[in-house]
Amino acid sequence: MAFSKLLTVLSIVVAASAASMVLHERHTAVPSGFVRRGAAPANEMITLRVGLKSNNGAGLEAKLRSVSSPGSFDFRQWLSMDDVKTFTQPSADTVSAFDTFASANGLVPTVISPNRDWVSITLPVSKANKLFAAQFDVFTHPSLKDSIARTLSVSLPSELVGHVDVIHPTTAFVAPKTRLLSSERQINVRGPAASCNSSDPLGVVTPTCLQELYGIPTTPATQSPNTLLVTGYVDQWAQSADLAQFLKLVRSDIPPSTTFTLLTTDNGTNPQSPDDAGVEANLDIQYTVGIATGVPVEFLSNDFPSALLDTTTFLDGIDNPPTVMTTSYAYTESFFGLSLATKICNGYMALGARGISVVFASGDGGVRTNHDSSDLCANNTFMPVFPAACPWVTAIGSTEGFAPEKATNFTGGGFSNFFPTPYYQTAAVDGFLDTIPGDFAGIFNKAGRGYPDASLQGLGFEMVSGGEVTNLGGGTSASAPTFASIIALINDRLLAENKPVLGFLNPFLYSKASSAFTDVTPGRNSGQVCPPSSSAFDAAVGWDPLTGFGTPIFPDLLAAALA
Ligand SMILES: *[C@@H]1O[C@H](CO)[C@@H](O)[C@H](O)[C@H]1NC(C)=O
Ligand SMILES: *[C@@H]1O[C@H](CO)[C@@H](O)[C@H](O)[C@H]1NC(C)=O
Ligand SMILES: *[C@@H]1O[C@H](CO)[C@@H](O)[C@H](O)[C@H]1NC(C)=O
Ligand SMILES: *[C@@H]1O[C@H](CO)[C@@H](O)[C@H](O)[C@H]1NC(C)=O
Helix, strand or coil: CHHHHHHHHHHHHHHHCHHHEEEEEECCCCCCCCEEEEECCCCCEEEEEEEECCCCHHHHHHHHHHHHCCCCCCCCCCCCHHHHHHHHCCCHHHHHHHHHHHHHCCCCCEECCCCCCEEEEEEEHHHHHHHCCCCCEEEECCCCCCCEEECCEEEEEHHHCCCEEEEECCCCCCCCCCCCCCCCCCCCCCCCCCCCCCCCCCCCECHHHHHHHHCCCCCCCCCCCCCEEEEECCCCECCHHHHHHHHHHHCCCCCCCCCEEEEECCCCCCCCCHHHECHHHHHHHHHHHCCCCCCCEEEEECCCCHHHHHHHHHHHCCCCCCCEEEECCCEEHHHHCHHHHHHHHHHHHHHHHCCCEEEEECCCCCCECCCCCHHHCCCCECECEECCCCCCCEEEEEEECCCCCEECCCCCCEEEEEEECCHHHHHHHHHHHCCCCCCCCCECCCCEEEECCEEEECCCEEEEECCEEEEEECCHHHHHHHHHHHHHHHHHHHHHCCCCCCCCCHHHHCCCCCCCEECCCCCECCCCCCCCCCCCCECCCCCECCCECCEECHHHHHHHHHC
16 A cells, blocks of 8 residues: 555656656747737646557558559558558557556546547646646737647656657647638629630639549549548538539539538537638538539538547548548648647548548648748748648649649648658659759758649639629639549549549559649749749649649549559
8 A cells, every 4th residue: 555655656756857858849939920928827727639659650651552552462452440440549558658647647538539549638737837848828820719828848758758649739839721812803703614714814713614624524423432521620611502503603514402411520510601601611612512523522610720630530430431531721830840740640641541532732822831921032941831741641732824724823832841752752852853953042851742742723713602703712722622523533433343442642643643644834833922033943844842743634544543
């Protein structure tokens, strides 16, 4: 009795002793845009999610490499929910290390993910500060409606090092903003099914225009297990009435009652009234339901950025997940912090292994994150965005004009500072780096994951929001759902021939499918606000970090997928 009490007392002393703390993550300054408002109240309760280390992340990565590489013996033999779990769940040692720490400190962890790799703990701020050598302060940001509690630095007691990947929220400063690219022209009604008008290089983009430009079929899909998931974050709500009006206007060949299924996590909602219309959500829904003809579309509504985690853990727990997921949000990679970005990115690796094609918009600030003011134009240090820069997602950039297409100035592209160039794209990236002049002014990580992987139109999308028809839909937010729809339509053809779906796309895109794209060679991604003379990348022959391999040619992509 006395002995075990002594042990407990000792372990508290060790856990609380500063000498045993190991710095885990730290910002040297408050990330730009955030304002510190003072210390978080000491006795306020805070819920922290603790990401526990998977027992075999390297094994999952190797397995994914095999199942996604054309020519391998198990090509496209995607893993089941339980197969993935055998790799991602924490080891017994890890669980025991965390449970010992928790009980020594009077904490009760709750498992919050199907793979058991996330637990949550609720504790007073003062205790969180002490246990993790943190200083939680309250921060505000113009794009966040609520203030957030964050710390510039977080440490782990040494006995948790190697067992805990990340504690969230601690050092992640994320304030995603939905991007609406402003356009001078607003239209009232653009007639049904308008083609691309190549004598009007910045003309309106409609589903018919995209179908003609990329050879996308209009015939309905037939395979019902093939669903396309659209994520909706940041209070963005997709409106059924707007969708019906849109379909009547531009897809009169399909029933205007064609709609989407609502899914929610975190008590997400999807209120329906013109005042609730979210242009981003409407754009994403209209250019999935309107392009992926006949493919069942789901809309998942929840809050960002914990929503990125929740989306993954939600999908980890369902037997028949969607085959494609598209997300039109991006934020400065460095502000996520390495540990959270890595954990989220590994979550996409697990989804890819299950056969889900995870598609992200590449961001709308060119080489400078989601940049929309001129203050950074003179700064030659490029700022990549996440999740697009995660090697396990397929990142989609934007083009404009029709004959030929060129990279938009806002198309997000560059190289990750967190993730190294993945095996599947080394040749493509090396080829691009050879085109950069010796006196290139931009500063970036040449050894990083290059993005985007592909691109398509991203300016002047005709859409309906709050009952109004506009051509304001734009950004890589328009390109990503359209690309995801193309993948969903190809999956439909594969399933109809009893073949597995495309799943994690990139190894296929960078090998067999690389010629199924129209190379886009003009353009420079200096951003919408910075002068074209500011440092940025120039599009080039072959893969480049503005448009990836270029814009898809549906029949060629389908042929490569079926081969
Ligand atoms: C195409 O664009 C040109 C230039 O803006 C315009 O004059 C013409 O009417 C357009 N054609 C159609 C079919 O809309
Ligand atoms: C969802 O709502 C229920 C009931 O109001 C509440 O108990 C729960 O904490 C909420 N969950 C989240 C994640 O906000
Ligand atoms: C340029 O941007 C980088 C990346 O955000 C930042 O670290 C650096 O301090 C900036 N330099 C100047 C001169 O503002
Ligand atoms: C970026 O491109 C848009 C559309 O082509 C154009 O209107 C805008 O002037 C460009 N921005 C700059 C700073 O050149």
